[in-house]
Amino acid sequence: MRIYDDLDALSRAAAEEVADRADRAAAESRWFGLVLAGGSTPRTLYRLLATDFRSRMPWPRVHLFWGDERFVPADHPDSNRRMAQETLISRVPIPPENVHPIPAPGAGGPFTPQEAAVRYEEELRRLFDRSAKRRQGPGFDTVLLGVGEDGHTASLFPGDPALDETERWVRAVPDPPASHEHSRVTLTLPALARAERILFLAAGERKRDAVRTIAIRRQGDGLPAARVRCRGTVSWYVDRAAAAAPEGPD
Numbered sequence: 001m002r003i004y005d006d007l008d009a010l011s012r013a014a015a016e017e018v019a020d021r022a023d024r025a026a027a028e029s030r031w032f033g034l035v036l037a038g039g040s041t042p043r044t045l046y047r048l049l050a051t052d053f054r055s056r057m058p059w060p061r062v063h064l065f066w067g068d069e070r071f072v073p074a075d076h077p078d079s080n081r082r083m084a085q086e087t088l089i090s091r092v093p094i095p096p097e098n099v100h101p102i103p104a105p106g107a108g109g110p111f112t113p114q115e116a117a118v119r120y121e122e123e124l125r126r127l128f129d130r131s132a133k134r135r136q137g138p139g140f141d142t143v144l145l146g147v148g149e150d151g152h153t154a155s156l157f158p159g160d161p162a163l164d165e166t167e168r169w170v171r172a173v174p175d176p177p178a179s180h181e182h183s184r185v186t187l188t189l190p191a192l193a194r195a196e197r198i199l200f201l202a203a204g205e206r207k208r209d210a211v212r213t214i215a216i217r218r219q220g221d222g223l224p225a226a227r228v229r230c231r232g233t234v235s236w237y238v239d240r241a242a243a244a245a246p247e248g249p250d
């Protein structure tokens with residue numbers, strides 16, 4: 001776990017790591033698959049990638065994906081895609097064909113979260129097959145994730161069947177807990193496990209219990225965020241407000 005003074009400092013450190021990894025991918029002629037988190041915490045990071053780190057990112061090689069989405073139109077105020085569009089995508093020279101949002105309801109469908117999940121999985125598998133054939137590297141290099149007070153991450157909620165998915169990469173979450181509006185579409189644990197690196201971002205006192213249980217005491221095995229694994233390493237970027245007294249390695 002890496003502890004920073006505040007959200008700005010943790011976002012800048014995470015942006016530094018994202019830019020380093022993107023640089024490395026470009027140097028190895030690979031594309032850099034970055035999975036974006038939703039919610040409010042990553043906004044600062046996205047703004048930094050679009051400003052202070054804009055010239056360091058090899059945008060023609062960057063491919064953007066989403067870890068989850070609220071099943072709302074793309075221009076809806078609660079859309080994770082819209083948030084990323086406003087804070088990052090509209091401000092950087094990334095080729096439009098490199099932006100891979102989760103399909104949103106609209107003219108021509110998808111009409112259900114289940115349909116959106118099937119479509120997104122088909123797109124991911126097609127892209128990853130192509131990149132494998134062209135030796136362009138792993139589909140997901142770096143995944144950004146937030147965490148909820150209940151230990152959820154992406155739209156993998158405690159007790160939801162999507163959490164126990166072992167095959168599919170994308171699942172619909174038609175009935176998230178009442179505190180979370182809108183049906184969801186989410187990457188599953190098997191999809192996240194394909195990543196080379198996972199960065200959890202957590203800020204504010206609200207997240208303290210979840211951070212203490214999952215990242216410090218490494219308990220809460222049943223909690224979604226505690227079950228996230230990948231090919232490489234998982235790290236937590238947290239601010240002082242979210243971090244209890246540090247215990248244990250990393």
Ligand code: 6PG
Nearest residue numbers: 038039040041146147148153154
């Ligand atoms: C979403 C997110 C979700 C989020 C957490 C934390 O679509 O809501 O993907 O998993 O990361 O709920 O949200 P905040 O960053 O807003 O606290």
